Amino acid sequence: MRILGVDPGSQKTGVGIIDVQGNRIRHVHHAMIRTGKGEFDERLHILFSGLCTIIDQFNPECAAIEDVFVSKNVSSALKLGQARGALVAACGHYGLRVTPYSPTKVKQAVVGFGRAEKDQVGHMIRMLLHPPEPCPEDAADALAVAICHAHHTPMQKLAGKQ
Template structure:
């Protein structure tokens, strides 16, 4: 059985200090199936309390759904340095909740995620929501942050598939020489 033939559960996280989007999918070969999505609402309280909500929320989802891998959006350069720092800390809380559960973390740029799901790196949130609904055959729209979490998970699933395909092709070609 090759790596492509077994199911992998991926948790995708779109970090934010007020709302953190989470999407969980199962993938095997080129098939993707929706498992769960939600938005962790951190509120307007003290910032350390919001980080704790992210950490505990992600940790609880990991214990409940037992993903094999995690994908998260990279920090982008925001116009406001304070916002970028808070986003980085929110990412850190989610990453810590993941690594304490011995799950490998993969990072993707926002443009790469949009490219993988919509087909263009400059897509807006409504386009991402629409494509998530189509790709996962969902009956209702998914909240923006949760849709972004699902998009990150799908981006990683596509990347896994492409890497596995490349490795198997390169190995078989290498053996021909």
């Protein structure tokens, strides 16, 4: 199974793709979609088309995306939600089912501790997947989302959710 993981952001989005066969997980690709600081509608278009290009190239079978969490800045949370919507729409454009995961669940699946720091997630991604090139934080987070989905998919299939 080829899984697409996405760590959404309105200026930079991490993307990670893994292959899963049984209990073996293999790194396929990771990237950053950078939108810059231009007009917001243009940034949403860059996110949509950038993810479409990656999906087109790597043909994942399913997708997982990190949930939006609301911090103190509601305006930022709304923009992040719109960015996430553009990314989910790109997946839907290709008929991919998208499963959301909370940041805590992702960290728990990869590090074993739901409140792990970003550097701990990055370290575990390097240990588990051995990416061939340096992995930016957001791309490592996206790979972690994909791994989280790989860990939860068998349970979901047994429960009849997929």
